[in-house]
Amino acid sequence: MAKSAEDRPRFQPVQTVRAYQRIVEQIEDALADGSLAPGQRLPSERELMAQFAVSRSTVREALRVLESNGVVRSRPGDPNGPEILPVSQGPLRKQMTRLARVDELTLSELIAFRMIMDGAAIQLASRLRTDEQLVEMEQTLVAMRAAIDVDFAAFSEADVAFHEAVARVSRNSLLQTCNEVVRGVVLSLISDKIAHATNSRALMLESLRHHTEVVEAIRTGNGHAAARLTRQNLYAYYATYVPVPERDPLRALIDD
Amino acid sequence: MAKSAEDRPRFQPVQTVRAYQRIVEQIEDALADGSLAPGQRLPSERELMAQFAVSRSTVREALRVLESNGVVRSRPGDPNGPEILPVSQGPLRKQMTRLARVDELTLSELIAFRMIMDGAAIQLASRLRTDEQLVEMEQTLVAMRAAIDVDFAAFSEADVAFHEAVARVSRNSLLQTCNEVVRGVVLSLISDKIAHATNSRALMLESLRHHTEVVEAIRTGNGHAAARLTRQNLYAYYATYVPVPERDPLRALIDD
């Protein structure tokens, strides 16, 4: 029985669907229902244009869309045709980066976001880590210590390695991706300022000390303390670059 | 002075950059540095092909990529040319949905992410809220109560309104956007299951009770308690849909 609301037809606004769009849809549908799987190949452009009964330009526009969405990859000269790629977080990261870069975000918002994400990742890690993974994290601390004597870039790299290890332990790739994106954006905004800091060595030592405390908290399984330490660390590290009136939200994340 | 590591040039692996790709980059860069802003128009395809010194096919492929990324929109016949769109969470959501469909993102990860983000938003809100905003939030609770007697869709809508109010108070649009996207993806994954639940009224009442507790914690300014209540609420609401072995990370977020 049709419900009364469906008795009179509700007309949908007509939207012009362009030819290349329908090609994209067909290929994505085939991918969704499994009749097309990563690793398989698409027919060549000239054959697709025959199958879809459109010109090559139209086929190409569809392929460009699919390619920019990380669905396929075309290589010139490959007789096997375009390749269906396994789904990856790459495009998601691209979109997120665009959002973080263009959407008029304050440095304060970005850093608050990092404090939240990193804190949560640490908290998860302190509960889920194996002994083996704890050793891994401790080793990244050793690498950080060594990098201090090289230069700031090396230290920054070692720091990234630490956070990546944590993210891996936290078993949440979404957390990891968001964190990496935001860290990248924040760094691009203030890396020059940090690199030119006269007391960069002191900053690095301080940062290392904080990281060591965090790992200690992870060892004892005190997730809450580890998360708080992480947020405090980030605040201490970045707060100077945030205008004073915008620091309130950041402080709201550390005094609890 | 060049550092020793830079004495011998480090060659980068050469990657063929296709013409349409460089057009995309130029336009995205212009968008990133502000020389191109949403609402503005791009020159017509024929003029772009003159400016970039490429053929129209190449210009079009670039425009298709930008269009599929939600950056521009072309309408046939529009003498003003393609329109620069404001950044939207649509493409981000599309990518996330794609990942969730193939289990690259598990439901457990998504829900953990929601617990983290929502908890943090509540914590921020409890510190930053004005009395006026507190009243707003209390009013959304009234709306939720009323919606219970309508149906689940109405309740879900009222719930969204509550979370949006909280996000506004937390003054972090990145937090807000990420949360909205993930909420949408989660809902699209399990909304059918929830709608068919026999005890949906009980679920809604329980959810309302939890929300009321959270608002109470916000009123008293107890950010930590409010955040914990929020995470517990989400866990209670969603855990049944998460396979048992994947619940560990979720529990790690609530027992502290």
Added chain:
DNA sequence: CACCCGTAACTGGTCCGACCAGTGGACTAG
């Protein structure tokens, strides 16, 4: 028989020129 190598078929990247339906602003008639 196994292996190496040159070649030819075919691929994707790009360009050109063309046609069409539709839009929107300018221009004209009232």
Added chain:
DNA sequence: CTAGTCCACTGGTCGGACCAGTTACGGGTG
């Protein structure tokens, strides 16, 4: 000053063409 008409121009699609590069095949070599 308004309302209606018209046309320049837009994007969507098509067909054909050329090029550089990859790959698989087959023939020559050990």
